[in-house]
Amino acid sequence: MDKKYIPELEKIVGPENVITSFEERLTYSYDSTRLEYLPDVAVKVRDAQQISSIIKLANDYNIPVTPRGAATGLSGGCLAVKGGISLVMVEMNKVLDINPIDLLITVEAGIVTEKVSKAVEHLKLFYPPDPGSMKSSTIGGNIAENAGGLRGLKYGVTKDYINSIEVVLPTGEIVNMGSNTVKAVTGYNLVDLMCGSEGTLGIITKATLGLLPVPADKVSILAFFKDMTDAAKTVRDIVAEGVITATLEIVDKVTINAIEDFLKIGLDRTVGAMLLIEVDGQKGAVEIEADIVMKVCSANNALLVRRAKNDKERDELWAARRAALSSLSRIKPSTILEDATVQRSKMVELINAVNEIAKKYNMLIGTFGHAGDGNLHPTILTDLRIPEEAEKTEKVIEEIFNATIALGGTLSGEHGIGITKARYLKLELSKPVYDLMKKIKNSFDPDNILNPGKMECNWDF
Amino acid sequence: MEPEAKVKIKKEKFEILKKADDLFVCSRCGTCLAYCPIYKQTLDESLTPRGKMSLLEAISKGKLEYTDRISEKFYTCTSCNLCKEECPSGVKIDEMIETAKSDLIDVNKYPEVIDILKDRIKKAYNITFDSNIGRLDWVKALPEGDPRKYVKEKADVVYFVGCVSSFSPRSFGIPRSIVQELDSAKVDYTLLGEDEWCCGFPLLNSGIKDAASDMAKHNIEAVKSKKAKLLVLSCPSCYHTWKHEYPKYYDGEINFEILHISEYLLRLVKEKKIRLKPLSGKITYHDPCDLGRNSGVYEQPRDVIKSIPGIEYVDLEANRELSNCCGGGGNLESVNQALASKIALSKADEIIKTGADIVVTSCQQCNRTIDAAMKKKKKESNVKVKVIDLPELVLQSINSGKENS
Known part of the structure; x- marks a missing residue:
């Protein structure tokens, strides 16, 4: 492949940030799907201006550009499936502003998700979305994929915390979308369109995120059931009793056995389901809600209900759930x-x-x-x-x-479509909706240079 | 001293080819990015454990050869093993990296410093340019400064000092404290003197496997000849090598107990052979990777510290299995000193955050690395945290009040 554009990239970001060796490009070819697509070049960027220049160059030479955060995604969002430039965002990782009055934080897109909460810990604030990969993943990636997490029922997902974003459009303009006010209805809700667009409509470079006060108290409860039906009834009844829990995690028998094989912590292998419930909020309220949860568990024939009395016990209760994926992956x-x-x-x-x-x-x-x-x-x-x-x-x-x-559900709750689920799109979307998506993509990115090959399927196949 | 001429060994098959199953287990989930001290400083994907596994997979599939650039990646690692501790898929990352290094040695692609090291150890049985006769020079400053008094024909306990504490003056405080403690506890012990050879860890860690068996055989037999029941070590890397590597390289029986000094000091405290007197101050403890994560010794050093009356103990936020490397691990310092020093500064920040006056460690290497970082911090921001090794702290406690009484 002719790579005449490499010297121009070097001019934009400096030669040390342009990665061309086969060995090193290989390490920018994968993500958590374990699929591999080798980019022609990986480029480490520092600011929106550099990205804008790269995008303009990419349009001139017609080279695909695929933004990449920490590459922890599970649908292939950051894979350079058509080759071209892998745009490495991880060095754009600064906290730019903390505004405790308005409960906002402004960050560069490459910051690690967990570091957002860490940055406001001392103010007793937190950023609620907690995707499983939050210790490695980046905010930009989270926004592009609209990442979820354990606390969706009470706290929602990434899109619920994005006030405004700075975006480099596929045509090179650097624009701001959204507003840092609580309410804002000026124009189309482009922030929500960008959130979950999987890097096909623009490259998110900055974001102002909403924060919440850290709840004063929390209680964790672990319950075992003879089958999934009892556990599911418990879930339904907890909500019906008016308790919106922070987390309500379910683990099935296969997983319980895998966890016991791995951790050997004395889990009963005969039980059919495990629920791990956490309620949080003001001190007295948490006590009342915890009591309701315990009662609902018992009323639904829970075989065993345990309530953590302190942080240490809480960690013990969570150990099993945390080990779920690790335990299964060892089989x-x-x-x-x-x-x-x-x-x-x-x-x-x-x-x-x-x-x-x-x-x-x-x-x-x-x-x-x-x-x-x-x-x-x-x-x-x-x-x-x-x-x-x-x-x-x-x-x-x-x-x-x-x-x-x-069952009226959706292909993906939080991992995205990318390439792994693209071929199933027509199970869920109608043709006119799919066509509308393509028109939106085309109006943003007429040359189709930004993350091509994602959320695309051959409709007639 | 000229490094030994490199001998090119043609190998039909790389060792890594046998590890395809282990390599396949890596799911590229990226969990290791959150823990790798190298990635945290460099943000360079090609240096992450996940990146290294992908390179090895490419090699094992014949898509890639071992190149100089790849060699650089594999020697840029502190061997701290935090990645392995946290890997959800249970990838044997340490074993994979060791195998890669061993292949790299075979194809003659490794940092030059390894040849120098190999040469030193081969010629003088230690990692310095000094003759092995100097093993006991540190004794000379002691009240009973005659090295001969410390080497007996037979003894219950052998103290294996390790190369750094034997030859590096800034670490002499460690063995000097230990022999005074053993004396005060009336332990029948001996040193090996010039019969102590490098344990082989620097070679093993660099991928040179064949060198270890000579070291193992010589050292084990030296301890055996003293009819010792117990071997005590103060260097966590020596300890790890003796405990976990030597059995692989030695055919005979190892008929004595092996303890790290932190374990032995706790035993002496519990048996009331050592009396700890009050000290003051807020103390935190840094888990050396080779003692903690790589050997499982977490509580004994803490218990020794907590046995000292009058002190306040506080753990680092990331402790025990999750302890962050000080940057001095592996041979990183000799291949990329600037990076090792950045890691050390980040460790220093963690320590400062605890508000402790003293950080105790149980490793001459961690001690040196953290101390250098603390000195930089002191220049920058005037924060001062004293860095001392566990045996030094214990000696202070034993002697506490003596000057004033």
């Missing part, structure tokens, strides 16, 4: 983490459907996830090096998606 070489999502009321039906699919294909699937918001993580354990296994895995995924859509 087989490949771990496929899906994020099929249905309404809370349809969760048991989805779990049953997943179990049926697992049985039909003789595939081990452990399911855990965010029961409060119906966002499950059926985790397929397989070995993708064996062609028959890989083929079977594809079928299992497709059947899980079919079941999810049949």
Whole structure:
């Protein structure tokens, strides 16, 4: 490939930030999907102006540009599937402003998610979205994918905390979208359009994020049930009793057994489901809510209910849930983490459907996830090096998606479409909606240089 | 001293080819990015554990050769192993990196400093340019400064001093404290003197496997010849090598107990052979990677500190299994000193955050690295935290009040 544009890139960011060696490009070719697409060049950027210049260059030479944060994504959002430039954002990682009066923080997009909360810890504030990868992932990546987390039921997801953003458009302009007021209805809600656009509509360079006061008190409760049905009824009844919990995590039997194999902490292997519930808020209110949760668990035939009395016990209760994915991933070489999502009321039906699919294909699937918001993580354990296994895995995924859509759910609750789910788009979207998405993309990016090949499918296939 | 001429060894198959299954387990999830001290300072993906695994996978699939550039990546690592501790997929990252280094040695692509090191150890059995006769020079400043008094024919306990504490004057406080403590506890002990050879850790860590068996055999037999029941070590890397590596390289039986000085001091305190007297101040403890994460010794040094009356103990925010490397691990300092020093400064910030007056460690290398970083911090911001090693603290406690009484 002719790379005449390399010297020009070097002029923009300095030669030390232009990565061309095969070895090093290889390390910018993957993300958490474990797929690999080699970029022609990786470029480390420092500010919006540099990005704007690169974008203009990319338009001149017609080179694809794919923004990349920490590459922890699970749908391939940052993979340079058409080659070109991998735009490495991690050095844009500064906190620019903290505004405790208006509960806002302004950061560069490459900052690590967890560092946002750390930056305001001393003010007893926090940034609520907590995706599983928050210790490594970047805010820019979180916004591009509209990342979720454990606290969705009470605290929502990334999009609920984005007040305004600075974006480099695919045509090179640096623009601001949104407003730092609590209310704002001026023009189209472009912030929400950008949030979840998977880097196809613009490159987010700065964001002003909403913060909340750290709750004064929190209580964790762990409960075991004979089956998923009792656990799911408990979830329904907790909400029906008027308690909106901060977290409401469910873990199935396959996963419980995997955790016990791994941690050996004395979990009862005969139980069918585990719920891990956390309530937070003002001191007295938390006590009342915790009591209600305990009662609802017992009323739904919980086999055992434990309430953490202090931080140490809380950590112990959480140990099992935290180890869910690690434990499952040790069973087989490949771990496929899906994020099929249905309404809370349809969760048991989805779990049953997943179990049926697992049985039909003789595939081990452990399911855990965010029961409060119906966002499950059926985790397929397989070995993708064996062609028959890989083929079977594809079928299992497709059947899980079919079941999810049949229940009125969505392909992806928080991981995004990217390339891994793109071919299933037509299960959920109508043709006119898909076409509208393409028109939006085209109006933003007429030369199709920004993250091409994502959220795209061959509709007639 | 000329480094030994490099011998090119043609290898049909790299060791890493046998590890394809282990390499496949890495899911590229990126959890290691949050923990790798190298990535935290450089933000360079090609230096992350995940990046290294992807390079090795490419090599194992024949897509890539070992190159000089790749060699640089693999020797840019502190071997702190925090990545392995936190890896959700259980990738044996340490083993993979060790294998890569061993392959790199075979294909003759490794930092020159390793040849110098190899040469020194081969010629003088220690990591310095000095003759091994100098092993006991540090004894001379002691009240009973005759080195011969410290080397007996037979003894219950052998104290293995380690190269750095034997030859680097700034670390002499450690062995000097230890022998005074052993004397005060009336332990029947001996040093090995010039019969103490480098444990082999610097070579093993660089990927030179074959050198270790000679070291293991010589050192084990030297301890055996003293009819010792117990071997005590103050260097965590020596301790790790003796405890976890030597058994792999030695056919015979290792018929004596092996303890790190922190474990042995706790034993002596519990047996009331050492009497700890009051000290004052707020103390925190840094877990050396080779003692903590890589050998599982976390509580003993803390228990020794907490046994000292009058002090206030506070843990670092990241402690025990999650302790952050001081930057002095692996051979990073000899291949990239600026990077090692950045890591050390970040460790110093962590220590300062605790509000402690004293940071105790149990490793001459951590001690030196953290001390250098603290001196820089003092220049910058006038914060002062004293850095001392556990045996030095214990000696202060034993002698506490003596000057005034």
